[in-house]
Amino acid sequence: MLFLTVGGVSATELVLNVSIAAAQAGWRVLLVDADAVGDGVSRHLEVRPEFGLGDVLAGRANLASAVMPDERTKVRILANTAEDARARRASRPSPQQIASQILTGQGACELTFIDGGE
Numbered sequence: 482m483l484f485l486t487v488g489g490v491s492a493t494e495l496v497l498n499v500s501i502a503a504a505q506a507g508w509r510v511l512l513v514d515a516d517a518v519g520d521g522v523s524r525h526l527e528v529r530p531e532f533g534l535g536d537v538l539a540g541r542a543n544l545a546s547a548v549m550p551d552e553r554t555k556v557r558i559l560a561n562t563a564e565d566a567r568a569r570r571a572s573r574p575s576p577q578q579i580a581s582q583i584l585t586g587q588g589a590c591e592l593t594f595i596d597g598g599e
Contacts, residue, residue, distance in 0.1 A: 496596040497522055503592050504555040511548065511590035514561035515579055515597040522558065522596050530560040538578070557590060 493516065504510040514522035515534055530549055532542035537559065548557050579595060 493522055493596050496594050500556050500592075500594045501554045503594075509557070509591045510555070511557045511559065511593045513559045513579065513593065513595040515595050516561055522561065530558075533560050534579070535561075 496512065500510050500512040512522060513534060516522070530547065532547035534547070536542035537544055537547050544559070548559050550557050579597070
């Protein structure tokens with residue numbers, strides 16, 4: 482698991498590119514957009530989720546219903562919705578909270594990358 486908390490677009494680009502490279506090399510990859518500022522990963526991959534990370538953490542959705550496959554890159558994405566970002570600005574979950582809920586239910590993923598920028 483790679484959890485990156487450095488602010489700025491560079492961190493999102495790094496996590497995104499490493500995730501894509503790993504998926505294209507044959508790994509089953511889950512990319513979690515946990516950025517409290519916005520929906521960087523989701524925006525880059527043009528993913529429009531019905532459910533996001535906030536829904537999974539709050540118990541409103543299970544991981545299977547919230548993870549979306551990006552057919553172009555072969556990366557599975559747990560997106561960050563705009564509502565998620567606004568809600569997390571006040572009380573940002575710790576890496577341990579995210580990992581405990583995401584990694585226990587990730588199922589078929591071999592690698593998990595979390596974009597947790599500022």
